[in-house]
Amino acid sequence: MSEAAEVSVAAQAGRIAVRKTYKLYIGGAFPRSESGRSFEVTGAGGGFLANAALASRKDARDAVVAARKAFPGWSGATAYNRGQVLYRVAEVLEGRRAQFADEVRLAVGGSHKSAFAEVDAAVDRWVWYAGWSDKLAQVRGGANPVAGPYFNFSLPEPTGVVAVLAPQDSPLLGLVSVLAPAIVSGNTVVVVASEKYPLPAVTLAEVLATSDVPGGVVNLLTGRVAEIAPWLASHMDVNAIDLAGALDAPGALADDLAVAAAENLKRVVRLPVSDWTAEPGLDRMIATLETKTVWHPLGV
């Protein structure tokens, strides 16, 4: 009996479960990979969990197009509005605690308690970041006292489309901890889920799809990081790349991606995290922010 079947039986004895098809999340829709490929995802015990979509170069490019299309709307929304939408994500996530705890436990193993702890930490992190949306501009910007008859102020702005390689070891909390800081300021994202634990990420995409996050703001790819990430790192319409999920990759993947990213001077985020439960600080949010300074003369 597969692990997925085992849980279903435990949960609903005597009934054949309706299983979920785990697909990609691009532009607000859940397509299969255009390549028609999938890969087997196994649980902590080694048994079959599901077949996830094995995203291709074309899927990555489609996801970037969707993210770019969503950027003007999301970055142009008021900070208050973005904060409310992100808080709504936390609300919906909270309502699905049990489902996420099951998925996390099946993926990484461990106890019910530790699985719930990860889910609760992920919900709390959404809430923490949601509150930042309408505070960043005051903390990171302000008026500059220039020596002349000018009014001059600086404001933070999102850098654009951000490719995010989600951490490999923390399927939900790690994912939330790299996703939320990118979108809270108005960036739109193409995120590559943990290769080994992609299923909670797809379920998180369902939460996003039902939480008023506009389609295309977050686009999720599942598959092989070493296959997809180079296309994102070299994509000329991507403005930044968070290498969290490649920092421990074999060989020099992170360096290679950073070199490819130099072709259009992407902002490269390399911030190793040893404990995803620790308070994150502002580093990740700042890493995908630009500072814009505006001048205007004073006079009558």
Next chain:
Amino acid sequence: MRFEYSPAPESRAIVTLRDSYGLFIGGSFVPGSSVFKTISPASEEVLAEVTHAGPEDVDRAVAAARQAYERTWSAMPGRERGKYLFRIARLIQERSRELAVLETIDNGKPIRESRDVDVPLAAAHFFYHAGWADKLGYAGFGPSPRPLGVVGQVIPWNFPLLMLAWKVAPALACGNTVVLKPAETTPLTALLFAEICQQADLPPGVVNIVTGDGATGQALVAHPGIDKIAFTGSTEVGKEIARACAVSGKRLTLELGGKAANVVFDDAPVDQAVEGIVNGIFFNQGHVCCAGSRLLVQESVYDEVLAALRRRMGTLRLGDPLDKNTDVGAINSRAQLDKISELVSSGEAEGASRWSAPCPLPDRGFWFAPTVFTEVSQAHRIAREEIFGPVLSVLTFRTPAEAVEKANNTPYGLSAGVWTEKGSLILWMASRLRAGVVWANTFNRFDPSSPFGGYKESGFGREGGRHGLEAYLDVTGSADV
């Protein structure tokens, strides 16, 4: 109408040029492996012999900076570091005329600009950052932000002393030591700055200056003893440095090229806008990374604006950079003149219409008359590539949305200009222009308290203001801002 002016040359007597300059390493001038000559671009006369720093010279400079960092500078209380920076600011003010004349001789820029812009702003940068040195714990980067170590800095030839100040002042204020490489064609004010460091009794090794060409810069970028690189220059070289630092793990900030749009709406006061357009593209011969090199004019006022612009361009005085009436000085080098000429030829070949101000060019030196291209399409090279010369490309638009679309249609994102009397339109435009600096009803303004830097391929990191300190501090992991 043309006014005749008598020559009003600034005297060169205030500057004493040495025949030959060494490298400034560990607080004194030392010989290096080989030498090259620096010339005046306005006359092609040789000004002095300057040392070319090879890899072993760079090595010595980095070692001196490391020693000064560990033994003196990083351990010194901020208030003491700050006093040295205040001293430097005052010395720049005291020797301002000498620095201005030297800058103009070596760079070719009009004395009016070096005297009124470059040198005063350089002093202001040191004065501003001096005050930060003992207040870094209050800058919002946590209670005790740390310096990074030894910083390698590579600067361009368009504002030699000012770019030095933008780089050196924040680095020193934050407790780092530096190895600075001035541009190959404009090393002299940096070497005079070295003398200023001596007069200030700056501890030896805190500032080291290695003159040379691109190879010297490469040696600096590749040096394993350096913790951070700060570069201002071309996007092409910036990308090479980004690739090198991607592997070496050095921290990096880049301030690179631009192709700024200067957007003129139909309600803008035409004379003010024309002054802004002229300042935007002909200031410093257009050798400005944030130059307003693409003029976007609303169709309904196109004829009026262009007529006023041509009239104003006709009054620009090109010639001896030391003459106090000169508006447009010499192109910095033959190589740059060739690059400008090549791009201008491409503009003509691709079908744009060229008009150059009717001004006589001197016989010797490198010169290019202020030039404007009309009938430019967005696909033309002169609308896409940074010319870095006194050449303006004019495009038109009908609606604000079209203006935004065209302004942002570039891989660069350093600066932009907006001209309109309508406040809501200014703020609407400012929020949509993807550029690090937006000048509304003004252009090419700079201040040490004002963060400067680009979006997209114009680089990353900011220089100036509280934001600029971040580039020279280890702020990762700070729980608060």
